[in-house]
Amino acid sequence: MxxxxxxxxxxxxxxxxxxxxxxxxxxxxxxxxxxxxxxxxxxxxxxxLPALHQRIGELLVAKPSLLTGPEIRFLRKNLRLNGQELAHWLGVDRATIYRWESGAQTVGKAHDRLLRLIYAAVKRMPTEHVIESFQGIEPRQKPAPPxxxxxxxxxxxxxxx
Ligand SMILES: [Zn+2]
Known part of the structure; x- marks a missing residue:
């Protein structure tokens, strides 16, 4: 070209x-x-880019360890939510979202799963597959595989x- x-x-x-x-x-x-x-x-x-970002979101939802800060930020932005909105959806404070995304605090197992389910539901992914994959999530943060x-x-x- x-x-x-x-x-x-x-x-x-x-x-x-x-x-x-x-x-x-x-x-x-x-x-x-x-x-x-x-x-x-x-x-x-x-x-x-919309298809690429949705594919990345699907891979993150299936990630076999807790979501990291940048991954949570990506899912939030891909859902077109600001920090206050995601805080409302997850039942936490805005400051908690900030601490997760900045890496100052590790997301808990329950909120990690809830965020994945919310993402799957909004994106109309089959949520039963997401729930099945929950048993394979290691209870600690690790980098996602490539x-x-x-x-x-x-x-x-x-x-x-
Ligand atoms: Zn040139």
Whole structure:
């Protein structure tokens, strides 16, 4: 493809691309089209973001250990809730949401499960599968395994540099 900045042909290849737009460090888009230009411009083919973010949410809901702060923040934002709204839904204080998301406090087992169920219900996921997976959740926070998601042939986004 042509570089949108200088018009020259870009050097494109298929590679695994770490997607950080979700605020998580374990999301990898496999077989993504990544293009570089001699002028310094870079472009990457991303899937449609609503579908990508919902897929990340589904993987988080099935995560076999307690949700971490960035994961809770991602689920909250993907539900389009502010901290006060999520606090209301979970029956806690706004400050508790902040402490979970900042890592100052570990989310409890019950609130972790309730957040997953709320996410599944709002996103119309089959909640019985979510409940079945609860028995496999380790009662401590661990990094999620790498989420490898096919990049597909989506739109090309410019990599901010
Ligand atoms: Zn260029």
């Amino acid at each position: 042509r570089c949108p900045t200088c018009g020259e042909l870009m050097d494109c290849r298929r590679e695994t691309y770490q997607y950080t737009g979700a605020g998580l460090d374990n999301v990898f888009l496999t077989d993504a089209q990544v293009c570089h230009c001699a002028c310094g411009e870079s472009m990457v083919g991303l899937p449609a 989420f490898e998601i096919p990049a597909g042939n989506g739109m090309i986004a410019s990599l901010a540099s």
